[in-house]
């Protein structure tokens with residue numbers, strides 16, 4: 750398993766595709782978005798936007814889900830400043846919590862949970878944080894809360910953790926089967942984090958480069974997908 754800051758990941762070049770962003774709230778009723786934003790730090794108006802390829806592949810994946818089960822997006826695009834703030838605050842927390850560990854290990858523990866801003870996929874529009882929800886609005890049991898940390902869950906946030914119930918394991922399998930078939934890759938320390946087109950994806954898929962560079966909200970505003978007939 751690679752961490753998001755491993756040398757094999759960060760040495761991958763980035764191509765800077767000009768691919769537009771799509772609002773994931775507009776795609777299909779099988780793709781729902783947590784509009785409360787209550788479990789994320791970002792207040793960005795573009796938190797539900799991702800690159801067009803992600804939107805297209807997500808739609809295809811949604812149609813593979815069992816009847817009555819839907820995708821539930823928690824966060825997609827995240828501004829770079831938010832990524833910096835989150836990384837620094839988790840690093841600070843870990844310094845207090847794991848005070849007796851060497852700084853290098855504290856840094857690695859932080860990278861399991863939040864990517865260093867220099868290599869982070871959310872500010873490029875390549876990553877989504879996603880879970881499952883039924884037609885009655887009840888989220889599936891995935892074994893941990895969304896955005897729990899490996900440290901506080903005895904590593905149960907790891908996708909392949911054996912430290913979860915059979916039901917949660919089956920729900921993770923449902924999530925993975927649909928997303929993996931459409932080309933998404935998972936970040937193993939977080940069952941909810943999936944991407945296409947970032948460095949992590951390029952490494953796992955043997956691609957010679959990542960597709961997307963960091964953009965800001967002004968760029969997204971000028972480069973949104975044409976309203977298309979998704980459904």
Ligand SMILES: C[C@@H](N)C(=O)N[C@H](C)C(=O)O
Pocket residue numbers: 753860861862863864869870871876878896936939942
């Ligand atoms: C903080 C969590 N939701 C997340 O997105 N982690 C990954 C590793 C990231 O920051 O890209």
Ligand SMILES: [Zn+2]
Pocket residue numbers: 871876877878941942943
């Ligand atoms: Zn994520």
